[in-house]
Amino acid sequence: xxxxxxxxxxxxxxxxxxxxxxxxxxxxxxxxxxxxxxxxxxxxxxxxxxxxxxxxxxxxxxxxxxxxxxxxxxxxxxxxxxxxxxxxxxxxxxxxxxxxxxxxxxxxxxxxxxxxxxxxxxxxxxxxxxxxxxxxxxxxxxxxxxxxxxxxxxxxxxxxxxxxxxxxxxxxxxxxxxxxxxxxxxxxxxxxxxxxxxxxxxxxxxxxxxxxxxxxxxxxxxxxxxxxxxxxxxxxxxxxxxxxxxxxxxxxxxxxxxxxxxxxxxxxxxxxxxxxxxxxxxxxxxxxxxxxxxxxxxxxxxxxxxxxxxxxxxxxxxxxxxxxxxxxxxxxxxxxxxxxxxx
Numbered sequence: 001x002x003x004x005x006x007x008x009x010x011x012x013x014x015x016x017x018x019x020x021x022x023x024x025x026x027x028x029x030x031x032x033x034x035x036x037x038x039x040x041x042x043x044x045x046x047x048x049x050x051x052x053x054x055x056x057x058x059x060x061x062x063x064x065x066x067x068x069x070x071x072x073x074x075x076x077x078x079x080x081x082x083x084x085x086x087x088x089x090x091x092x093x094x095x096x097x098x099x100x101x102x103x104x105x106x107x108x109x110x111x112x113x114x115x116x117x118x119x120x121x122x123x124x125x126x127x128x129x130x131x132x133x134x135x136x137x138x139x140x141x142x143x144x145x146x147x148x149x150x151x152x153x154x155x156x157x158x159x160x161x162x163x164x165x166x167x168x169x170x171x172x173x174x175x176x177x178x179x180x181x182x183x184x185x186x187x188x189x190x191x192x193x194x195x196x197x198x199x200x201x202x203x204x205x206x207x208x209x210x211x212x213x214x215x216x217x218x219x220x221x222x223x224x225x226x227x228x229x230x231x232x233x234x235x236x237x238x239x240x241x242x243x244x245x246x247x248x249x250x251x252x253x254x255x256x257x258x259x260x261x262x263x264x265x266x267x268x269x270x271x272x273x274x275x276x277x278x279x280x281x282x283x284x285x286x287x288x289x290x291x292x293x294x295x296x297x298x299x300x301x302x303x304x305x306x307x308x309x310x311x312x313x314x315x316x317x318x319x320x321x322x323x324x325x326x327x328x329x330x331x332x333x334x335x336x337x338x339x340x341x342x343x
Contacts, residue, residue, distance in 0.1 A: 005326065005329075005330075008326050008329070009326065012319070012322045012323070015318075015322060016315075016318060016319065016322070017090070019314070019318050020086075020090070020093075020311065020314060020315065020318065021086055023310075023311065023314055024082070024085075024086045024089065024311060025082055025086070027307045027310065027311070028078070028082045028085070033076070033078070033305055033307075034076045034102050034305045034306075034307065035069075035072050035073065035076055035078060037304070037305050076102060077089075077099075089311065093315060096109070097109075098112070098308065098311070098312040098315065099308035099311070099312070100308060101306055101308055101309050102305075102306050102307070102308060103300075103301070103304050103306040103309065104306075104309075108308045108309050108311075108312040109312070111297070111309055111312075112294075112297070112309070112312050112313065112316065114292075115292055115293055115294050115297050118188055118291060118292060118293045119293045119294040119295075121205075121209070122209070122212060122213065122216060122291070122293065125209065125213060126213060126216040126217055126220075127274060127275075129213065129217060130217055130220050130221060130224055130274075131224065131267070133221070134221060134224035134225040134228060135224070135228050135264075135267065137153065137225050137228075138224070138225045138226065138227070138228025138229040138231075138232065139228065139229075139232055139255070139260070139263075141153060141154070141225070141229045142228070142229045142230075142232035142233045142236065143232075143255070145229075145233060157221060157222045157225055157226070158222060160218045160221060160222060161218070161219065161221070161222030161223070163218065164219075165215050165216065165218045165219045165282060165284070165285060166215070166282070166284035166285060166288060168214070168215050168218040169211070169212070169215035169284070169285050169288045169289065170288060172211045172214060172215060173185065173186075173211060173288060173289070176211060177211065183207065183208075183210055183211050184207065184208050185290075186288070186289045186290035186291070187208060187289070187290050187291070188205070188208055188209075188291055188292070189201075189204055189205060189208060190204050190208070211289065212285060212289045212291060215282075215285050215288075215289075216282065216285060220274070224267065224270075227266050227267060227270070228263065228264075228266075228267060231262075231263040231264075231265070231266050231267075232255075232259060232260070232263040234263075235258075235259040235262050235263050236255070236259055238259075240258060241254050241255075241258055241259050244257070244258050261335055261336075262335075262336070264335045265332060265335055265336050268328060268331035268332045268334070268335050268336075269328055269331075269332055270328070271324070271327060271328045271331050272321070272324035272325040272326070272327055272328030272329075274324075275320060275321070275323070275324030275327060282295050283295035283296045283298065283299035283300075287299075294313065294317075297309065297313065298310065298313045301313070
């Protein structure tokens with residue numbers, strides 16, 4: 001098993017290079033890059049003078065000379081061939097240098113690091129609540145299949161799954177924050193957060209987090225719940241469960257000792273993909289609740305063509321996703337004794 005995971009870890013390197021190279025090349029090929037945006041800003045700011053800039057980009061005349069345009073290309077890293085620029089960027093990544101943000105004019109790592117606490121808080125809390133509620137709920141629904149509890153809970157869960165999470169966010173914000181005024185309209189903390197005691201800070205964060213967390217959980221809640229329910233129902237109808245009961249185990253003991261572990265295999269398989277959600281989040285939910293998380297930063301960076309930040313987020317999210325897949329294999333091996341990884 002050790003050799004298998006070593007091979008998987010080694011495969012992270014070529015996969016990472018392939019993903020980042022593809023995205024890096026796309027940032028150089030798509031229209032409307034940072035230089036074009038700078039020229040468009042000059043057009044909006046300068047009227048006819050800005051028009052002269054756009055018309056003379058290739059000729060070297062007008063307000064900006066060819067030398068000035070070359071300086072812009074050097075500043076934004078467009079003065080070298082694509083592959084040369086990519087390997088220069090990759091060399092810096094290996095020494096933990098993600099470049100300088102063209103929008104914020106500060107190191108990309110500093111820009112990203114400021115969003116870490118918020119994204120990790122919402123990501124980990126959503127992950128813990130989803131598994132902590134969905135697994136017991138799925139077990140209860142499987143044991144009480146076709147009961148009133150199962151039918152009513154299925155209706156509620158399906159209703160939340162059918163509505164997009166951003167619609168759930170808008171509905172919760174409108175009703176509980178605007179109409180009932182029970183929760184804040186947005187933000188991660190209150191304006192007076194720094195003057196609060198530790199206990200009041202904790203309550204303030206929790207008070208702001210209730211509605212965003214409900215919105216985050218709306219989509220994945222139904223998938224995980226019914227995955228657990230259906231898997232457990234399949235195992236409860238298996239011969240080994242009936243044999244365990246026939247040998248004297250109670251139904252509850254047969255579920256906990258035998259069926260439960262096998263039913264967790266599909267949950268363990270999807271664990272890796274859910275790990276990546278710790279940082280990526282949802283830019284729509286973050287926009288609605290005014291949360292400065294990873295999702296909103298990535299979306300705004302794409303819109304503003306802040307390619308160093310885009311690549312920095314890609315580095316973190318791709319590594320997290322690949323490591324999450326390896327953790328999924330570990331989880332499957334822990335819950336399924338039949339899994340034997342080859343040498």
